Amino acid sequence: MLKPKVSILIPAYNAEKLVHKAIDSALVQTYDNIEVIVINDGSTDDTWRVLQKCQKQYPQKVRIFSQKNKGLGATRNVLLEKAKGDYIVNLDADDWLKPDYVEVMLSALGEGDIAICGFERYDAQYQFRDKRVPELTSYTKYRFCTTAGKMFRRRFLQDNKLHYRALNMGEDAFFNVSAYAKTDEIAIVDYTGYCCYESGSSMAHSAKYSEAKSFYSVMKALVKDLNDSKMLYDAEFQFYVLKNLLMDVFLYKDGLSVRELIEIYRRHIVWYKEFLRQNKAKFKVYFQEGETLPINLTLNAFVVLTKLHLDGMMLRILKKISVNIL
Numbered sequence: 001m002l003k004p005k006v007s008i009l010i011p012a013y014n015a016e017k018l019v020h021k022a023i024d025s026a027l028v029q030t031y032d033n034i035e036v037i038v039i040n041d042g043s044t045d046d047t048w049r050v051l052q053k054c055q056k057q058y059p060q061k062v063r064i065f066s067q068k069n070k071g072l073g074a075t076r077n078v079l080l081e082k083a084k085g086d087y088i089v090n091l092d093a094d095d096w097l098k099p100d101y102v103e104v105m106l107s108a109l110g111e112g113d114i115a116i117c118g119f120e121r122y123d124a125q126y127q128f129r130d131k132r133v134p135e136l137t138s139y140t141k142y143r144f145c146t147t148a149g150k151m152f153r154r155r156f157l158q159d160n161k162l163h164y165r166a167l168n169m170g171e172d173a174f175f176n177v178s179a180y181a182k183t184d185e186i187a188i189v190d191y192t193g194y195c196c197y198e199s200g201s202s203m204a205h206s207a208k209y210s211e212a213k214s215f216y217s218v219m220k221a222l223v224k225d226l227n228d229s230k231m232l233y234d235a236e237f238q239f240y241v242l243k244n245l246l247m248d249v250f251l252y253k254d255g256l257s258v259r260e261l262i263e264i265y266r267r268h269i270v271w272y273k274e275f276l277r278q279n280k281a282k283f284k285v286y287f288q289e290g291e292t293l294p295i296n297l298t299l300n301a302f303v304v305l306t307k308l309h310l311d312g313m314m315l316r317i318l319k320k321i322s323v324n325i326l
Helices: 019-027 047-057 072-082 101-109 154-159 171-180 215-226 235-255 258-278 293-307 311-320
Strands: 006-012 034-041 062-067 087-090 114-116 119-122 128-132 150-153 186-188 194-197
Touching: 006 019, 006 072, 006 101, 019 034, 019 047, 034 047, 034 072, 047 062, 062 072, 072 087, 072 171, 087 101, 087 154, 101 114, 101 150, 150 154, 171 215, 215 235, 215 258, 235 258, 235 293, 235 311, 258 311, 293 311
Parallel strands: 006 034, 006 087, 034 062, 114 186, 119 194
Antiparallel strands: 087 150, 114 150, 119 128
16 A cells, blocks of 8 residues: 655755755655655745755655745745645755654654654754753643644645744744644654754844734734634643743843833733633633743743732843843
């Protein structure tokens, strides 16, 4: 019997020096019934030439396309449309997979819809930095919302009309959480077969806060999109939303005055309290199993101090120190 086909989808923008490693890692999988689809998203370097060389070398496995620049989310949607496999793996152009990745994930997924594994991180010299191994808890899916370490059943994505939204940030998290809301058939895999290349750039922002480029905007869009989903009533999802709202505070605080920081935080919290009220929940202390102790303590400290009207004091202190627990 013919093995199911797995489509490995790679969006590539100005990735001439890195995309070959991603493609090579897809081609040396221990599971052999795969296709590799790569889209050159309007690159201004030699990415297209590199892709042509790869396609010429492996014409039976590699399919390549080129388009005017559309951005990451739109390009992922085009990749999904072109995929012919029974299963989908998204791979960033600067990352790579361990040789047994497809085999392990496919075995874990079984008859389910989504498989989630951990990942390893490497620096600009490809030296191992650290890894994140998922715990076997229901909350784990919210801790692993990036591209790294996912496999989807393509029919599941099609049946639920799942696609990437045009957002200024958080497109992968939006897509993945939307997918989580559509199924209980999610396999968590104790495995770190996805490898992330991190050149050393920090997530910390020195620029001014912009609502269009904030986790606040992503969470509002996500909540609206989920509409009447049972996920909205889930305490784990509600904790995840609060965590993302506080991400804006930690990531943008250096570019904000104390007054701006307080105003933004309080606007976030007003919206969050209304979100909770609409979904029959209360703004209260809640410790999430499967989340780290520092994050649990941080989120609940904000809850307590906000209730005591001392959030301004905490934000003034936070402004003066260099810390990013989230």
